[in-house]
Amino acid sequence: MSDGINKVVLAYSGGLDTSVILKWLEDTYNCEVVTFTADIGQGEEVEPARAKAEAMGIKEIYIEDLREEFARDYVFPMFRANAIYEGEYLLGTSIARPLIAKRLIEIARETGADAISHGATGKGNDQVRFELGAYALMPDVKVIAPWREWDLLSREKLMNYAAEHGIEVDFAKQSGKSPYSMDANLLHISYEGDLLEDPWNEPEEEMWRWSVSPEAAPDEPTYLELTYEKGDIVAINGEAMSAATVMETLNRIGGENGVGRDDIVENRYVGMKSRGCYETPAGTIMLKAHRAMESLTLDREAAHLKDEMMPRYAKMVYNGYWWSPEREMLQAAIDQTQQVVNGVVRVKLYKGNVIVAGRKSESDSLFDESIATFEDDAGAYDQKDAAGFIKLNALRLRVAAKRRK
Structure with missing residues (x-):
């Protein structure tokens, strides 16, 4: 089967699933594969993916550090909107997909590829997010989603396929692998599967990677001063930082103080309910602090209108409509309000809590004592x-x- 497909750009992690997909694409479509691996702050080395792709005979390999672009152009604009889905989810996985889709399409254009491919399953939201983004940016692109085509629907079948086709698998790593399905980037790390599939089960303490439990957090609070310019944090405790560095710093300090854990049952776009656990230390701090800064600087009716638009905006991001005209329209309105969101917010982190301890704005405060x-x-x-x-x-x-x- 070729369907006129000669070259495919694959979103490639170097793990078992995408390595099997790489070989499956070559065999099924008799095509050349280009691999794309992005560092968006997942905390794992991405360069080994190059060696694995080379070992499988791939000639065009893209390994890219997108952390700064991800934080600056995707996460920060979303937090200007105070976006939160169904009252709890800070959209950590959702917001990463538009960037990956964008680079897949850009690389497809650069390399003359006919199609893109991803490893999202047919049960989840990510297939929708990747493909809506791809079609919005390249209407005629072909998308290959192996999980919707093949019969390798179990881990055992994937392992057998890898063995049959000489695909190298790090068995030591596989045997010590977490039982959870995890996704990480600068904004969060998510956990699904295993005992979490029963919503009555409490997550085990050993599952969490980024944060200590609130009970084990320090007995003394940590204070941070966050400087805002036009709705974005530009400095922490007076030290100027890039967007990605802000998030890395807040993740570290927030995690040390037990901030950012959440356990959610959410409604997926494809129709099912799903239980997931999330660690979002930076995002938890950013949301609380941003609302505090807006409380001082935004006009009442502008603030209330923003709050009315936010659930719609959050649903757009969750469902994969980042590149839609309606999201861009709302973003323009939101960004206009942020021209006056300037000043400093002081937060106190204490045993899982983010407490606003002060806020000030020399130029834009509407508070008249x-x-x-x-x-x-x-x-x-x-x-x-x-x-x-x-x-x-x-x-x-x-x-x-x-x-x-």
Whole structure:
């Protein structure tokens, strides 16, 4: 089977699944394969993927460090929106997929490939995210999703295929492998499968990789001062940092203080409920601090309108519509509000909690102490004005009450 496909760009990790996919693509489609491996902060060395691809005879190999682009152009814009899906999920896996899809398409254009391929299964959200992104950027691209085509639907079958075709598998690593399906990047690490498939089971402590338990966190709080410019953190404790460095720093310090663990049952776009556990230390801190900065600098109605738009925005990201016109429209509106989100937020991290301990903005604060004070405001606010304000707003309620009477 070729279907006119001569060259395919494969999102390649170097693990068992994508190594089997690489060989399967060559055999099934009689095509050349280009591999693409991205470092988006997963915390694992990506260069070994080059050696594995070379050993399998691949001539065009892309290994790229995308951490800065990921943080700057995807995570930070999403956090300007305070995006959170179904009240809990900080969209760590969802936000990585548009970037990977974009590079797959760019590499397909560079290499003259006819198709792209990924290792997402036919049960999950990622197949949707990858492919919606790909089609939005290259409408006529062909997408090969092996999990929707082949019969290698168990780990045993994958291992047997690897053995039959001489695909090298690190058996020592495989035998010591976590029983969980995990996905990691600068924003989070996720865990699914094994005992988590029963939503009644509490996650085992040994599962967590990035954070200590709140009970084991230090007995003394850690304070951080986060400097914002136009809605983005640009410095921590006065030290200027790039977007990726901000996230790496907050992940480390947050994890040390037990911040960022979550256990969620979420509604997948494909229709099923799924239970997953997540560690998102940086994102947990960023969401709390950003809302604190906005509370001081955003106009009330602009802030409330943003809150109304946020669930829709979060659903777009979760379902894979990052490259859609509606997400770009909302992003433009959100980014406009962020022009005044400048200042410093002080947070206290203590045993899994993120507590806002102060906020200030020299240029854009809308907080007027002379008006808000409980002491004598020296005429800055005439309290008598409130009587008319209340009566006008109560007019419809009074009319309705008289009718009922």
